[in-house]
Amino acid sequence: MVMRIQEDISLASYTVIKIGGPARYFCDVTDANELEAAVRFAAEKELLFFVLGAGSNVLISDNGFPGLVIHLRNDAIKIEGETAYAGAGVMMPRLAMVTVQVGLTGFEWGTGIPGTVGGSIRGNAGCFGGEVRDNVESVMVFDTKKVTRLAQAPAERASFKLQATSCGFGYRESIFKKRPEWIIVDATFKLKKINPATAQNIFRKIQKKSKERVEEQPIGEKTMGSTFKGVTASDDIIAFLRRANIAWQKGVNRRGFLSAGFLIEYAGLKGCRIGGAEVSSRHANFIINTGTATASDVVELVTRIKDTVKDKFGISLEEEIQYLGF
Ligand SMILES: Cc1cc2nc3c(=O)[nH]c(=O)nc-3n(C[C@H](O)[C@H](O)[C@H](O)COP(=O)(O)OP(=O)(O)OC[C@H]3O[C@@H](n4cnc5c(N)ncnc54)[C@H](O)[C@@H]3O)c2cc1C
Structure with missing residues (x-):
């Protein structure tokens, strides 16, 4: 092509x-x-x-x-033994499905991420107890700085392999957020061979969880997923919430972060609407486009949420979403 x-x-x-x-x-x-x-x-x-x-x-x-x-849109998948290779343009649910079909376990959770391998590595996406850093072995990177410096640098001279240990993965973080000149081209994932029937069983359980998630999150709607990152529940924050008599324990997720959705809901913002942008009534960390929303509506709503949460709890929310063109 x-x-x-x-x-x-x-x-x-x-x-x-x-x-x-x-x-x-x-x-x-x-x-x-x-x-x-x-x-x-x-x-x-x-x-x-x-x-x-x-x-x-x-x-x-x-x-x-x-x-x-x-x-x-490079969306090739190749399986060799217990290693899955995927182009950055592969959709996460497809990679989850293919690995299960060949009897590999470890990536079933990927079915819950409606994004590509590249975007998910950059943000260390995760759900259902799994996240990218659990499986990635290495990432092929294209260093765009090399192309601008050496006018005729062939693609292989601008590309290099980064081992997972050098990817700086953290909660919704990776080195790629700090190196915007690096483009993720493809990656290998280390998985485990198991009986195909057992793999299918695990996959079915995850798919069931995915369906149940529809009750709690506006899956299938026009949204960006979680708008804000979870908040580290520091001693200061907990002391503040205690003083305010807030049952904060309910808002702590399994990774120990205070959920942004909990804070937004507690601030009374569920259903809050600006123009066509609305805080989802199913999950307060999701903003949905009800049909006519503009980016300005969303930005105004994001600002309203941040200001309100700051006023009520003294907590500064940080966006998980990425902005372009502002
Ligand atoms: C309904 C819904 C549910 C969601 N649930 C979850 C969830 O449970 N857990 C979770 O972690 N996320 C979730 N998300 C968020 C989202 O799906 C993930 O962040 C996903 O990994 C983003 O991938 P993408 O391909 O869509 O990236 P994009 O949105 O296209 O891009 C995101 C960022 O990644 C960069 N990027 C994309 N590809 C590359 C590349 N190849 N190299 C370098 N940078 C790149 C872009 O420049 C941009 O800065 C959800 C989103 C929605 C809409």
Whole structure:
């Protein structure tokens, strides 16, 4: 497939929340050579670039983005023994399904993430007790700085392999958030061989949990997933919540973080609406586009939530979502 740079492409349909203005330039990229060509195009035109996966964790400005959006679509999966290789454009639920089908266990949780492997590695996404760092063995990285410096650097000279131990994984964190010049191209995941019937059983249990999650979260709606990260329950914060007589223990998740949804709900913001953007009544950490929301509506709502939570609990919420074009 030959890479084609398109102009003035509306980005709303490339996001789950269905919000966002146009990209000045846009291209689908399916392999390392196309990626290199795209990055070179941006370098030559002195444009900023942005890598877009499934758009399940981004808010794009109503004015769009004046640079190049690189839509990563390399979606090959290869299994060798207990190692699964996946392109950055592979959807997490598909990788979960394929690994189960070949009798590998460890990645079943991936069925709950409506994003790509690339976006999920960057944010160390996780659910149902699993997260990316539990399985990733190594990540192939494309260093875009090399393309801009060496005009004709071949793709392999700009690419290098990073072992998981060097990825700086933490709660919704990785080194890739600090190195925006690095693009995740593909990754290997270390899994375990088990009896295929047992793997199917585990998968069915996770799928059941996924279905149950619909009761508690606005899955299937136009949203960005969790808007804010959980909060470290420091001694100061706990002392504050105790003084305010708040039953804070209910809001602590299994990783020991105070859930942002709990704080937002406690602040009385469930259902709060600005324009077409609304705090979900099923889960207060989700903002939904009720149909007519603009990015400005969402930003205003995010600000309202942060201000209210700060006023009520003295806690500063930090966004998990990524902004583009603001
Ligand atoms: C209904 C719903 C439920 C969700 N549930 C969960 C959940 O349970 N747990 C959880 O952790 N998340 C959850 N999310 C959030 C989201 O699915 C994850 O953050 C996901 O990993 C984002 O992947 P993406 O491909 O959509 O990334 P995008 O939204 O496209 O991009 C997110 C960021 O990653 C960067 N990026 C994307 N691909 C690459 C790449 N190849 N190289 C470098 N950077 C890249 C982008 O530039 C951007 O900064 C949910 C979202 C929704 C809508």
